[in-house]
Amino acid sequence: xxxxxxxxxxxxxxxxxxxxxxxxxxxxxxxxxxxxxxxxxxxxxxxxxxxxxxxxxxxxxxxxxxxxxxxxxxxxxxxxxxxxxxxxxxxxxxxxxxxxxxxxxxxxxxxxxxxxxxxxxxxxxxxxxxxxxxxxxxxxxxxxxxxxxxxxxxxxxxxxxxxxxxxxxxxxxxxxxxxxxxxxxxxxxxxxxxxxxxxxxxxxxxxxxxxxxxxxxxxxxxxxxxxxxxxxxxxxxxxxxxxxxxxxxxxxxxxxxxxxxxxxxxxxxxxxxxxxxxxxxxxxxxxxxxxxxxxxxx
Amino acid sequence: xxxxxxxxxxxxxxxxxxxxxxxxxxxxxxxxxxxxxxxxxxxxxxxxxxxxxxxxxxxxxxxxxxxxxxxxxxxxxxxxxxxxxxxxxxxxxxxxxxxxxxxxxxxxxxxxxxxxxxxxxxxxxxxxxxxxxxxxxxxxxxxxxxxxxxxxxxxxxxxxxxxxxxxxxxxxxxxxxxxxxxxxxxxxxxxxxxxxxxxxxxxxxxxxxxxxxxxxxxxxxxxxxxxxxxxxxxxxxx
Numbered sequence: 074x075x076x077x078x079x080x081x082x083x084x085x086x087x088x089x090x091x092x093x094x095x096x097x098x099x100x101x102x103x104x105x106x107x108x109x110x111x112x113x114x115x116x117x118x119x120x121x122x123x124x125x126x127x128x129x130x131x132x133x134x135x136x137x138x139x140x141x142x143x144x145x146x147x148x149x150x151x152x153x154x155x156x157x158x159x160x161x162x163x164x165x166x167x168x169x170x171x172x173x174x175x176x177x178x179x180x181x182x183x184x185x186x187x188x189x190x191x192x193x194x195x196x197x198x199x200x201x202x203x204x205x206x207x208x209x210x211x212x213x214x215x216x217x218x219x220x221x222x223x224x225x226x227x228x229x230x231x232x233x234x235x236x237x238x239x240x241x242x243x244x245x246x247x248x249x250x251x252x253x254x255x256x257x258x259x260x261x262x263x264x265x266x267x268x269x270x271x272x273x274x275x276x277x278x279x280x281x282x283x284x285x286x287x288x289x290x291x292x293x294x295x296x297x298x299x300x301x302x303x304x305x306x307x308x309x310x311x312x313x314x315x316x317x318x319x320x321x322x323x324x325x326x327x328x329x330x331x332x333x334x335x336x337x338x339x340x341x342x343x344x345x346x347x348x349x350x351x352x353x354x355x356x357x358x359x360x361x362x363x364x365x366x367x368x369x370x371x
Numbered sequence: 372x373x374x375x376x377x378x379x380x381x382x383x384x385x386x387x388x389x390x391x392x393x394x395x396x397x398x399x400x401x402x403x404x405x406x407x408x409x410x411x412x413x414x415x416x417x418x419x420x421x422x423x424x425x426x427x428x429x430x431x432x433x434x435x436x437x438x439x440x441x442x443x444x445x446x447x448x449x450x451x452x453x454x455x456x457x458x459x460x461x462x463x464x465x466x467x468x469x470x471x472x473x474x475x476x477x478x479x480x481x482x483x484x485x486x487x488x489x490x491x492x493x494x495x496x497x498x499x500x501x502x503x504x505x506x507x508x509x510x511x512x513x514x515x516x517x518x519x520x521x522x523x524x525x526x527x528x529x530x531x532x533x534x535x536x537x538x539x540x541x542x543x544x545x546x547x548x549x550x551x552x553x554x555x556x557x558x559x560x561x562x563x564x565x566x567x568x569x570x571x572x573x574x575x576x577x578x579x580x581x582x583x584x585x586x587x588x589x590x591x592x593x594x595x596x597x598x599x600x601x602x603x604x605x606x607x608x609x
Contacts, residue, residue, distance in 0.1 A: 090438035090579065093429055100465075102421055114374075117468075120578060123440050127485070127575045131470065134374035156495055160396040173481075367445025 079139040080090075081114035082106060083129055084348060085158055086146045088119030092277040096122050098340045099146045099275075105345040120153065126161035135173035143177055146339070148184035148215075148274050149227035175259060178359070180351040183339075184227050188350060190234045192343045193201060197268045199321060201333040210262035211235065212269045214255055214284055217248030218347040225251075228272040241304065249279065253286040259328060266324075266331045269361035274339035278311075290325040290334060379475035380460055380569075389568040391467050391524050392554055394447040395459070402459045406452040407554065414450035416556035417485055421458040424451060431574070438469055441524050441571050443557055447600075470571045477528075477572055485575035487513070488532040491584060503587040508533065508587050514541025515594040516583050519553040525573035526553055536569075 084103050099117050108114040118129035129211065135344035145154045162177070163169070169177040183189070197211050215228035228260035229246050236244040242264045247255045258267060267363055269278045269288060317336075324331035343366075372380065386554055387396045394407040405414060418427070431444040445466070453459050463471055476482040487509060491502040504512070509531055517523050517539070526549050531538050537547070539548035545551040552568035 091436070092584070093436040097425070100425055106554060122438065122468070124575070125575075125577055126470070128469035128473060131482065131574075133472075133473075134376060152496065179548045267452070354448050 075238065077111065077140070078113050079137065080112050080190060081116065081133045081138045081141045082112040082303055082352060083132065083141055083143045084115070084146050085116050085129070085143060085162075086117065086119050086122075086127065086274070087153065089277070090121050092275075094276045094281075095273070098337075098344065100216070100341070102348055104351060105132045105342065111349060112142070120161075125186040126158065129162060133175065135171070135175045135362045140177060141175060142180055142355060144180045144348050144351045145182040146274055146344070146348065147182040148272060149338070150182060150185065151223050151225040154182050162238040167310050167355075168192045178352075178355050180232075180355040181348050183344060183351060184224075184272075186347045186354070188229055188343075189338075192341055192347065193231055193270060193272075193338060193342065194235060194240075196270055196335050196338060198340055200270075200335040201266060202270050204266050204268075204331070204333070206240045206266050207242055209241055209268060210245060210264045211241045212245050212247050212255070212258060212262070212267060213272050214249070214269060215272045216279065217251035224272065231272065238249075249283060254286055256289075258288060259330075264330075266333065269336065270287050270335045273337040276317070276337045276340055279311070280337045282318070285319050285334065286343075287333065288325075288332065289327055290322075290332060291319060310359030372425045374475075375441065376472050376475040377456065379478050380471060380574065381456065382478075383567070383569045384456075385567050387454055387566045389552060389554060389566050389570050390463055391441060391470075392557075393463070395463075395564065400456065402453045404453065404459075404462065405449065406445055406447045409450075412448075413492055415448050417450045417452065418450050421453060421461040423449075424462040427451070428466050437438060439523060439577070441470070441573075442522065443520065443524050443554070444489045446489050451528060467565055469573055471569075473572050473574055474569055474608075477574075482528075482572070482574050484528050484530075486530045486532050487538060487576045487580075490576045490581060494542075494581060498581055498585055500588050501581055503588045504584045507538075509584070509598065512540050512583055512592065513539035513580070516580055517546070518542060519556045520547060523573075524553045526551065527573050529575055 084099055086099035090253055096119055103115050103117050106112065114133055116129065116132045116259065118124050121127060124132065145158060147154055149246065158164070164177060164179050167179050169179070171177065201209065201260050213228050213232050215225045217225050232244050232246045235241065243262060245253065245261055247253050247258060249255055251262055269284070271284055281290065293331060320334060320336050323333045325334065365366060384397055384574065387394060389407055392407050394405050394410055396403045427446065427449050428440055429437060430446060432446045437444060451462060453462055460471065473482060491504065494501055515522065517527060527538050527547050528549065529538060530536055543544060546553065549570050549572060554568070583592055587594065
């Protein structure tokens with residue numbers, strides 16, 4: 074993608090009032106893209122943190138920024154990408170022209186991009202480097218039963234694509250709250266090695282605590298933090314000091330098998346590339362002539 | 372050409388000025404940032420990268436996560452040295468995300484203000500119920516939740532509704548005055564030397580307040596109760 078002196082990139086994330094690890098991947102990807110100087114400005118906005126989606130309406134100077142590429146840092150289309158973001162940012166569709174002349178381009182969420190498959194493969198390879206893939210099962214874990222979210226469907230799509238490559242002995246989906254359950258991983262897989270990759274946008278309670286407990290690599294569940302609010306902030310932080318350690322103890326030896334547990338896919342630095350690609354993809358679909366030129370120069 | 376945000380920041384630069392709880396000292400175009408309470412203390416930690424503001428702003432002195440960056444609980448004991456205006460802008464955006472842009476829009480008379488009722492009325496999903504909050508409950512919850520000494524250091528520009536009703540009668544007039552530095556309510560005797568300040572402006576109720584309104588409607592919040600001695604009243608703010 075070529076540098077654009079009058080374009081900005083806005084990355085929208087969910088954020089959290091209780092999980093301090095929710096927004097950092099989005100901020101990290103933004104900083105990396107800013108470093109590459111592909112856009113005149115790179116900003117972030119969050120549903121649950123600052124700047125808010127409403128603040129984002131004022132982030133880019135209409136005098137110098139004529140186009141804003143809006144990329145949702147979400148794993149799939151769903152309630153937030155289809156309802157909340159368009160409403161809060163006053164989008165009329167894929168292209169919105171503001172009264173100040175600024176044009177906002179609503180790109181697809183990061184999780185939709187075909188490069189996501191490569192990223193999952195890379196992460197699986199890195200976490201279990203040197204382990205023969207033909208003797209390994211890959212589990213892609215999603216939440217399941219999300220309200221109006223399609224993350225389970227997206228995880229399923231990725232598993233199918235990786236399975237079709239024929240590299241791993243088995244590629245399966247598993248969910249936290251619906252079958253096939255993460256907690257049944259020993260029944261679901263038959264290989265000596267198992268790699269588990271959470272298909273989430275950031276690390277947090279699910280990847281630090283819930284999934285490890287379901288896998289049997291963490292013995293107990295710490296205080297639940299589902300109820301948002303200031304009163305729970307202390308609990309979130311206290312458990313946060315050690316929760317990243319779960320990823321440092323690979324492989325976990327259980328019942329004579331080796332389990333490799335990866336951080337959430339959204340923490341992968343390769344997400345920055347996918348965010349940029351989603352912006353480029355928007356143009357290739359909306360303006361085929363212009364996009365051909367952009368891709369040629371990438 | 373500098374953007375309107377950079378121009379607004381540049382215009383506000385003095386030798387020393389406040390932005391929320393941050394003191395910024397400007398020496399020939401390079402900047403030293405610290406907590407405003409730490410001007411005369413030697414900070415145990417010195418940083419030189421704007422991105423490090425993310426970590427500084429993340430937790431309070433007790434190590435608690437700060438979901439609201441404009442809450443009056445910025446941690447102490449750090450010093451951030453920055454070489455350029457661009458780095459200063461980035462760091463201030465990490466400390467108080469979006470506030471410089473809102474300030475610039477306000478200076479340029481481009482800021483759109485949204486009343487609380489309008490924000491509540493457009494919610495969907497789990498927040499739809501928040502619109503059922505009564506005017507009296509709003510008066511109390513805003514008066515408690517947004518107060519500068521324990522809630523949020525922003526200056527409220529929005530009204531309760533389209534009839535321009537004040538957001539809360541429980542807050543002092545200074546809470547709605549963009550020329551007032553809300554942080555002064557935290558100052559004790561002998562605290563930081565006064566300096567010019569860039570205000571932290573609030574053009575629309577945040578999601579945290581919307582969530583609190585929802586809790587009020589569902590009977591899960593105590594902040595809607597008008598209990599003078601529980602959280603104090605408007606007179607509690609200096």
